[in-house]
Amino acid sequence: MNRQLLTRFAWLAIGGAVVTSLLLLQLIIPAISLADTAEPSAGFAPSIWMSRAQVVAGESVNIFTVLYNSSDNSLSGDVVFAVDGASIGTKNFTLGAGETQIVSAAWVAKSGNHTVSARIENAAGAGVNASLVNQTTGTISISVESPPPPSPTAQVLNTVTSAIQTGVASTAPAIAGVAGSLYGKTEALREQAKTALQKQLAENAPADASAKPKQTAGTPGSGPAEAGVSTAGADEGTPLVSKALRYMAAAGLAVVSSRTLFYISLALMLLILIKIVRAFLRERRRGGRHLPLD
Numbered sequence: 001m002n003r004q005l006l007t008r009f010a011w012l013a014i015g016g017a018v019v020t021s022l023l024l025l026q027l028i029i030p031a032i033s034l035a036d037t038a039e040p041s042a043g044f045a046p047s048i049w050m051s052r053a054q055v056v057a058g059e060s061v062n063i064f065t066v067l068y069n070s071s072d073n074s075l076s077g078d079v080v081f082a083v084d085g086a087s088i089g090t091k092n093f094t095l096g097a098g099e100t101q102i103v104s105a106a107w108v109a110k111s112g113n114h115t116v117s118a119r120i121e122n123a124a125g126a127g128v129n130a131s132l133v134n135q136t137t138g139t140i141s142i143s144v145e146s147p148p149p150p151s152p153t154a155q156v157l158n159t160v161t162s163a164i165q166t167g168v169a170s171t172a173p174a175i176a177g178v179a180g181s182l183y184g185k186t187e188a189l190r191e192q193a194k195t196a197l198q199k200q201l202a203e204n205a206p207a208d209a210s211a212k213p214k215q216t217a218g219t220p221g222s223g224p225a226e227a228g229v230s231t232a233g234a235d236e237g238t239p240l241v242s243k244a245l246r247y248m249a250a251a252g253l254a255v256v257s258s259r260t261l262f263y264i265s266l267a268l269m270l271l272i273l274i275k276i277v278r279a280f281l282r283e284r285r286r287g288g289r290h291l292p293l294d
Contacts, residue, residue, distance in 0.1 A: 042069040042095070043134030048118055055144050057111035063088075064104045065118045065137050069095035075132070077123035081105040083114050090121075111146040115139050186266075190256050197253040204246055 045066040052061050069075045076094040080087050089105035103118075119136045150158065255261045 041133045042071050042075050043067070043120060043132055044118070044137045045100075045134075048116060048137040048140055050116065050140070050142065055109045055142065057109055057144050057146050060106055060108050062104045062106055063116055063118070064102055066100060066102055067093055067095060067120075068100040070098060072097050073125050075123065075125040078121045079103045079105075079118055080121050081107070081116075081118045083107060083116055085115075085117075109144045111144050113141065113143050115141050190259075190262055194253065194256045197249050197256065200249050201246065201253065204242060204249075 045068055048063065048065045050061050050063055052059075055061050063081050065079065065081075067079070074094065074096050076092070079091045079093055081089045081091070088107050091103045091105060093101055093103055095101055117137055117139045120132070123132055123135075255265050
């Protein structure tokens with residue numbers, strides 16, 4: 001009898017403890033949920049990475065990190081990327097409620113061992129002080145190798161290129177001045193030739209027109225034979241030469257009137273002159289080799 005009563009009391013005690021635990025859990029869980037929704041977090045995801053793991057000094061790499069905002073309010077501010085604690089770039093961000101964003105900055109690597117990190121500054125938004133956590137990322141370490149020395153061929157090419165650039169930079173003003181002066185004198189000669197040819201054509205045109213009736217018409221009292229002799233003599237004399245000269249003057253005027261034709265013709269004449277001079281010098285050297293010795 002006593003054993004049965006003790007068993008009943010034990011079961012009642014166990015049941016009361018279970019009920020009490022359930023009641024406490026029902027009270028505690030809503031409190032935790034309310035606390036979570038009242039103060040949600042925002043800031044960095046605990047990660048930062050680079051676009052490449054192996055970096056050589058002088059190369060440009062990108063540094064990335066992730067921002068998140070799980071609060072009900074928008075958040076804005078600046079992400080400051082730092083290498084060895086010194087800022088290398090700042091990116092502005094704005095995050096709406098529930099948004100995430102990847103932010104990056106470029107860095108020209110320097111040889112040596114470095115630490116890379118990021119931090120949030122100038123954060124603004126409703127309840128930002130309560131919701132903003134993880135204001136700094138973790139830190140990663142990176143070793144940047146020095147670039148390999150250039151090959152002997154590359155060194156020679158760099159030296160030659162530098163010497164050429166220096167020479168061109170030092171002589172360019174003088175060359176430009178000489179070229180400008182030569183061009184100005186050539187243009188003056190072209191304009192003078194153009195004016196002279198125009199004047200010659202203008203003077204010869206009326207003379208040729210007035211010469212034609214004199215050649216065909218005989219003098220009063222002269223016979224047909226005399227008229228025929230004078231016409232034949234005129235055709236065989238000055239008119240043909242005058243026409244040839246006039247055609248040559250017209251062709252020359254067409255050349256000097258166009259800069260393109262003029263300078264092409266001038267270049268061709270210079271090439272021909274150079275070839276003639278070279279041929280002359282070559283023949284002279286050959287003649288000197290075969291001279292009889294006294």
